[in-house]
Amino acid sequence: MAIKLRDDSKIPVKVMFLGKDGTGKSTNAYKFAISRGMNPIAIDFDDTNINTGCPVMDIDLGSHLKAKQNILQAIKDVEKDPDYDCLIFDNAGSMVDFITADPEKDPYNKAGTSAFKAIMKALRKSRLNVIFIGQVDFYVEEPGPNKTEKNNKKAISINAWVNERYYCWRTGDHPNEYQYHCVRDKDREGNKDG
Numbered sequence: 385m386a387i388k389l390r391d392d393s394k395i396p397v398k399v400m401f402l403g404k405d406g407t408g409k410s411t412n413a414y415k416f417a418i419s420r421g422m423n424p425i426a427i428d429f430d431d432t433n434i435n436t437g438c439p440v441m442d443i444d445l446g447s448h449l450k451a452k453q454n455i456l457q458a459i460k461d462v463e464k465d466p467d468y469d470c471l472i473f474d475n476a477g478s479m480v481d482f483i484t485a486d487p488e489k490d491p492y493n494k495a496g497t498s499a500f501k502a503i504m505k506a507l508r509k510s511r512l513n514v515i516f517i518g519q520v521d522f523y524v525e526e527p528g529p530n531k532t533e534k535n536n537k538k539a540i541s542i543n544a545w546v547n548e549r550y551y552c553w554r555t556g557d558h559p560n561e562y563q564y565h566c567v568r569d570k571d572r573e574g575n576k577d578g
Contacts, residue, residue: 397422397470397513398545401566403552404520405432408564410474412552413515414438417470422513424470427458429478438472451482452499459506470513477521479503480538500538504545516542 399416401409410426414436417424425439433440443458445451462471473479483503484496507514516522522539543549549569556562 394511395547396511397515398547399514400476400516400518400522400543400546400549401552402518402522402549403566404554407552407554408566409517409552410438410472411436412550412564412566413472413474413517416550417472417513417515422470423468424472424513424515425462425468426472426474427455427479428474429482430475433472433474439468445482448483448485448495448499451479452495452502455479455483455503456506459503459510459512463510463512470515471507472515472517474517476516476518476539476542477536480536500541504541508545514546516546518542 397420399413401413401416403409410433414424414426417438425441426433427443428440429445441458441462443454445454459471462468480496480500483499484490484493487493490496518539521536522542550566551569552564552566554562554564
């Protein structure tokens with residue numbers, strides 16, 4: 385019997401853009417998708433995806449239960465909509481906050497963990513291209529003796545799932561002098577061999 389090989393051209397793009405506030409992550413994520421022939425739409429958890437050109441979904445995130453339900457529905461809706469093939473989660477850390485219950489009512493965060501797992505499972509099953517945008521809370525430090533912080537488990541999970549990571553930063557002292565930079569993780573200094 386012949387072994388069936390995977391068709392790598394059918395694997396969706398899964399990317400993470402990381403950086404501090406105001407470093408062009410949303411703009412670079414949108415440009416990344418467009419430059420690869422994707423048709424993106426975003427869920428903007430912080431109301432910061434402004435003037436990028438990317439359409440933004442209007443979903444109710446009023447409670448952790450509504451947030452979970454509506455994020456899962458958004459994944460289904462985008463997957464069915466012929467106009468879009470890429471879903472941008474802007475900002476992944478805030479998404480986690482929205483699906484997390486009040487710590488006094490759920491001290492072990494069972495609801496948040498369950499919601500996160502359901503969202504990631506829905507994304508894995510979908511054929512959507514997915515772009516996560518993360519702030520500083522989604523940086524994952526390499527293990528080793530110089531490690532300074534405990535990594536966020538959900539950040540570890542998303543960082544492990546994506547195919548590529550891009551780091552964005554800004555130089556310059558004043559807004560009219562700002563220069564924006566965004567580099568793929570594998571291309572950063574000291575890691576040129578991938």
